[in-house]
Amino acid sequence: MGYQVRLEVFEGPLDLLLHLIAKAKINIEDISISEITAQYMDYLSQMQALDIDIASEFMVMAATLLHIKSSKLLPKPVQQSEEQEPDPQQQLIERLKQYKKYKDAGEWLHERYMVYSNMYSKLPEEVVDTAEDVKFSNVTKQDIAQTMMALLDKKNTSQQSQTVVRNIKPEPISLHERINQLAALIVRRGKVLFSQLVSRKFSRLYVVVTFLALLEMVNRGWVAVQQSRPFSDIFIQRKGLKWKNSR
């Protein structure tokens, strides 16, 4: 018969100790330190034999256990009237009890999660404000034709006129402003591509500010971004962003 070793994975020294206590079928209060220490050391040496890295926390606990065990073997000096030192065994028991509470609470959370992760909600609806739309109800064919003619005229005259040289100053846009704009957009649409945010002929500065705004939003946990490979489009999805953030 082959030698079988099966090591369970523990979340830390406290977790391991709780396991050993449960295996021994005793209450946390009644732990026998010498027995538990032996089993604890046993586990560590099994890990060592299997060449598993032992986290330093496990070593600290080993030292604590040995300390408690050794101090029990030695005769205690008669306590002077000075403040009594806290009993390390009692301290350990307290820690184990505390830890167990949160371990159980974690289990409870897990069970809730299994139920409630089945619950879905929808993204906010995009309700378009149509009040400012142009009204076309009274427009006739003639109106359209006339407008077209006027436009063509304008184009012709502007072509004839002299070339004017002007310096176009970059429009200053603040990062804060751009974040607000993007937040409003993303809270409505849910997802958007980066190329859509800078699709028109924006200046380089504008693109840079947009990108910085995006980084800031990622940092705030408002959106999640994905890029399948370098230089490809960036997919932006709403994550933690709320209506109130976008206002």
Next chain:
Amino acid sequence: MEEQQMMAIAEAILFIAGDPVPVRSIAEVLDIDVDAAQSLMEKMLEAYALQPRGLQLIRINDAYQLVTRPEYGEYIRKFTGATKEQPLSRACLETLAIIAYNQPVTKADIEQLRGVKCDHAIAVLLEKNLIREVGRLDAPGKPKLYGTTELFLKSFGLSDINDLPPLEQQQGS
């Protein structure tokens, strides 16, 4: 306005909003006071619970949200082709439990309770938006303080943080 009609309006608003809607927003729209809106929403919540619907109304802190019933999650995934989210690891759950019960709390406090480093668990919980930084402790090094988010409440079906069961010590194991 009749109660039935106000409920219908509130329902329409919840549908459009998708996100949790604060009671005071509902009160504003219906032009009633917040207490009245609150009791209206509670009635509606009960009405939803009694009917065999695919949707239900939930309360998260002072806001209400329309969501699907958890028992039909499987069908929603079948329809959308979405996969079920991976459950959280035990390390994350323990860390989350400690934060939920002790918030605001520092990483050092969490590590003291668990007896192990928690950097990874905290990073995962932050990434999943279940916890957030809520400030810094006025102590040397100004360590960050962590607390839970509204998404945490929603993900675990809690209306507010007081819905957590009391931390109890079970004897033995």
